Amino acid sequence: MKIFVVGDVMLDGELRGRFRENYEGATLCITGQHWRYYPGGAANTAAILRGLGHQVNLFGVVGPDWAAGQLERLLGSIEHRLKALLPITTVKLRAYAEDKLISRVDCEKPIPSDWAVAACYQTGTGEGVPDCVVCSDYAKGVFGRHCQSTLRRIIEWDCPVVVDPGPRDYVDIWDGATVATPNLREAQLMQIGTKHLVVTKSSEGAEVWSGGNCRHISCSPVSDAQIVGAGDAFTAGLAAGLAQGQDIYQAAEFAVKSATDYVSHPRRENYALERD
Numbered sequence: 342m343k344i345f346v347v348g349d350v351m352l353d354g355e356l357r358g359r360f361r362e363n364y365e366g367a368t369l370c371i372t373g374q375h376w377r378y379y380p381g382g383a384a385n386t387a388a389i390l391r392g393l394g395h396q397v398n399l400f401g402v403v404g405p406d407w408a409a410g411q412l413e414r415l416l417g418s419i420e421h422r423l424k425a426l427l428p429i430t431t432v433k434l435r436a437y438a439e440d441k442l443i444s445r446v447d448c449e450k451p452i453p454s455d456w457a458v459a460a461c462y463q464t465g466t467g468e469g470v471p472d473c474v475v476c477s478d479y480a481k482g483v484f485g486r487h488c489q490s491t492l493r494r495i496i497e498w499d500c501p502v503v504v505d506p507g508p509r510d511y512v513d514i515w516d517g518a519t520v521a522t523p524n525l526r527e528a529q530l531m532q533i534g535t536k537h538l539v540v541t542k543s544s545e546g547a548e549v550w551s552g553g554n555c556r557h558i559s560c561s562p563v564s565d566a567q568i569v570g571a572g573d574a575f576t577a578g579l580a581a582g583l584a585q586g587q588d589i590y591q592a593a594e595f596a597v598k599s600a601t602d603y604v605s606h607p608r609r610e611n612y613a614l615e616r617d
């Protein structure tokens with residue numbers, strides 16, 4: 342299937358090391374031997390969809406920096422259009438010691454840009470509408486009022502539009518899209534006007550809300566789950582199911598399976614195109 346992913350791309354960096362004596366007054370020090378890098382946010386969703394065997398086009402914005410170069414390398418065979426319109430690429434670094442997440446350091450400077458949504462729309466108009474569109478919103482600048490009219494045209498395409506909603510104080514930009522995949526906390530904070538709603542509930546699976554009915558999709562809880570990007574894996578699975586013509590319940594079952602598989606892999610090897 343052909344699937345477009347548009348949204349906030351980021352670079353995830355991971356260091357696995359051990360505690361050391363504290364240097365320079367730092368609260369804690371961890372020393373490891375190498376960083377591992379992974380596509381994050383919309384780029385993670387795109388990589389997972391590619392891993393599921395789909396033809397993916399990714400649209401996003403980055404900065405003019407090393408992190409964008411690293412993303413270019415990681416995305417490899419995934420068709421992508423990333424434009425350097427942000428002052429810096431969004432980067433999330435995680436440091437682990439004794440296999441526990443100890444510290445997370447984020448670097449980001451969101452600036453509204455309508456480029457990615459416009460590029461997605463132009464590609465669909467020029468090359469044909471895909472089998473599904475995923476909007477991966479982490480509120481880093483791709484989505485907002487500035488792209489509302491183009492987004493509306495995409496939502497009107499004859500294909501499912503799946504929204505992974507980010508934190509924002511208005512969500513009417515998603516009105517009429519096929520489905521949104523908030524987690525429980527996001528669902529409590531936002532009233533999203535999509536046709537269906539699939540609320541993810543971590544190790545408890547998900548709830549499908551459709552036509553006033555609610556159906557629970559259970560999952561087998563994974564202990565020691567690798568939860569970074571679990572939401573991306575769920576959204577990717579849901580989009581893959583809908584792209585193949587499944588109904589919302591079948592697609593949600595498939596999404597739970599994809600997410601379970603994803604969180605069961607301790608280092609994202611099967612999904613990320615990571616190199617040392």
Ligand SMILES: Nc1ncnc2c1ncn2[C@@H]1O[C@H](COP(=O)(O)OP(=O)(O)OP(=O)(O)O)[C@@H](O)[C@H]1O
Pocket residue numbers: 523524525540541542543544545546547560561562563564566568569570571572573575596597598600601604
């Ligand atoms: N411990 C776990 N065991 C099994 N499945 C899990 C576990 N944690 C998450 N999942 C799967 O991943 C899906 C998404 O997880 P979650 O509800 O935590 O999303 P999220 O909060 O959006 O995640 P993210 O932080 O990646 O945005 C769940 O619906 C479930 O299918």
Ligand SMILES: [Mg+2]
Pocket residue numbers: 524572573
């Ligand atoms: Mg999420």
